Amino acid sequence: MSEDQKRQLESQLWGIANLLRGKISADDYRDYILGFIFYKYLSEKQHLYANSLLETESVNDYTDLRDPDLIEAIREESLEKLGYFLLPGELFDTIAARGNAATESESNYILEDLKAILNHIEQSTMGTESEDDFTALFEDLDLNSTKIGRTVAARNTVIAQILGYLAKIDFRLDDIESDVLGDAYEYLIGKFAAGAGKSAGEFYTPQQVSKILAKLVTTGKSRLKSVYDPTCGSGSLLLRVAKEAEVTEFYGQELNRTTYNLARMNMILHDVHYRDFSIRQEDTLEHPQHTELRFEAIVANPPFSAHWRGDANPLFESDERFARYGRLAPKTKADFAFLQHMLFQLSDSGIMASVFPHGVLFRGAAEGAIREYLIRDMNAIDAVIGLPANIFYGTSIPTCILVLKKCREQDDSVVFIDASGDNHFIKVGNQNELRDEDVQLIVDTYRKRESIEKYSYVATLAEIAENDYNLNIPRYVDTFEAEEEINLEQVAEELRSLDSELKSSEVSLIGFCKQLGIPSPF
Known part of the structure; x- marks a missing residue:
């Protein structure tokens, strides 16, 4: 990925934060945006890894997979390789699409499902080597907080908007040579710190x-x-x-x-x-x-x-x-x-x-x-x-x-x-x-x-x-800067010159005052 593409990703992510200014306090939207970027990353990582395991199967896309035996096999492999597991229906793009469906209905309500998904990511690691790294990882994403909306509907709208904005951004996780998302995450952390x-x-x-x-x-x-x-x-x-x-x-x-x-x-x-x-x-x-x-x-x-x-x-x-x-x-x-x-x-x-x-x-x-x-x-x-x-x-x-x-x-x-x-x-x-x-x-x-x-x-x-x-x-380190030496004779000459100019000016002013018929100030 080029530097221009990297800067574009950083700009897109920071743009999402700016869209939330005035709706949520800076400290709070930091936690939601960074948390949901992480959820999207985990989802895309799971999706790519599962698809790599399905290359020889009749169903090649994890989002379409319904076979419980294959899903269980992917779960076991994912916990070993990735350290966590997401079901096909728990992937970021799926929940983001539901929350931002064109026709508003009960299906647009995603808060409870989203809360269950985030809990399941943590629970999927219990009893495994990665448990300590995922325990309570999403605890700062309080989807019931009145800080993001006074009503359930208002909170659902804000969260769905964040997910919708993020869904439009390509994290390019299939570019194995790139650490662009990690660098963009660091960029966001720095931007939030600047205003914190x-x-x-x-x-x-x-x-x-x-x-x-x-x-x-x-x-x-x-x-x-x-x-x-x-x-x-x-x-x-x-x-x-x-x-x-x-x-x-x-x-x-x-x-x-x-x-x-x-x-x-x-x-x-x-x-x-x-x-x-x-x-x-x-x-x-x-x-x-x-x-x-x-x-x-x-x-x-x-x-x-x-x-x-x-x-x-x-x-x-x-x-x-x-x-x-x-x-x-x-x-x-x-x-x-x-x-x-x-x-x-x-x-x-x-x-x-x-x-x-x-x-x-x-x-x-x-x-x-x-x-x-x-x-x-x-x-x-x-x-x-x-x-x-x-x-x-x-x-x-x-x-x-x-x-x-x-x-x-x-x-x-x-x-x-x-x-x-x-x-x-x-x-x-x-x-x-x-x-x-x-x-x-x-x-x-x-x-x-x-x-x-x-x-x-x-x-x-x-x-x-x-x-x-x-x-x-x-x-130990002498940084003293000596002042430039003053030439006293030169200063005296400059003062004499100024004095001469002042006297000449006085004579001119006295003449002007006489012509105008007003008293001289001298």
Whole structure:
């Protein structure tokens, strides 16, 4: 599929969202549109797979199949291959056509049938390997919600319209070389995030920041056994890593239930097999879900300075993720707790890159002690990268990326990069945005470990120790621009010239006043 066709699909999907503006609130229509795109995807995937199994049968189209034995055989194969099952009468196009039939009648009412179909998709996986990946996946699609209509008829009309709009779009799932639908889904998630205010941080990392993190953790690698995100949101960071290297297994954890569902949908829409990903819903710091595993790459955008129960729970003091540091991250700033958790889960050959607020670089007390231990005792910090302010939706604070390794090749220095300068980003609407060349400069500078005037500096551990393990970037990267020297003699000459011109003007004005017969102001 060409770039033009890809943009057309993105435009069509976003157009559906715009049609619903004013009818449903932004947060709500996000859930319905993304949910129904996913239902359409599952239906088309089921339809194509079933048809491939029916190639040698007398009935070649799954929608026409009525033989119960063949349907049962397809069910068994589908659960093994796809991880779920849909009956012929449960396919998206069938229910969408009923809801948008030209003649209005009782047959246009589809809400109850649609609810049963979505429940059946989840129930079809019970007792199978894919059960965890589909359980309660459609719970945010509340077809009885008054948010989409005060009456049953009004709700039915809105839902039928959404399905009707989507039915006209070709997802091109038979194009096995294309990940266009997955990319379009990511595009929609980003568009919704742009208008979601502060809540956007719960589920979306800007694409260019995702690209930086993915390129950093795949440095020197074309294949990864595993990638992990402990605060995975919509899963976009995990999937971005797969664009930079071949990834075998994806792992993530997410606290917000709605966002957790979105992440699982996103994985499946990008054709990640249910056996190849494990996304769990829980508080990562309180109840980590993959502690027995060590990951080759870790990427994250944790909630900035979140509250946690570190000080209130004495068990954390003996928790092997935190115990060796001697101090716990403060209860009002969990940034270092997330960092410690990730470093604990990192394999010896792995790389982790995560976004944090700038405070992690210089705040004192417990955070200062943890930072010193990371540098002096563990020598784990590989790079500190300053990003422009106002590049994340919902917050304008400046942020940084920390890159950590357990076994560093260049173990006597840390690369500092200041990518926050005005010439290293552009302004798009109310947001600042990194360009492709800005991203590449960051990545190249990290990989080459270069000192570039007013942009980067490779600091020795001794220099960092001299700075009391303070990692504030201006201590290492001098971005000071000297003001142009002022030629005082030239300024004096200009003032003398101005004075002469003023006197000449005064003489002229006095003359004009005399001619007009009015008093002179001088």
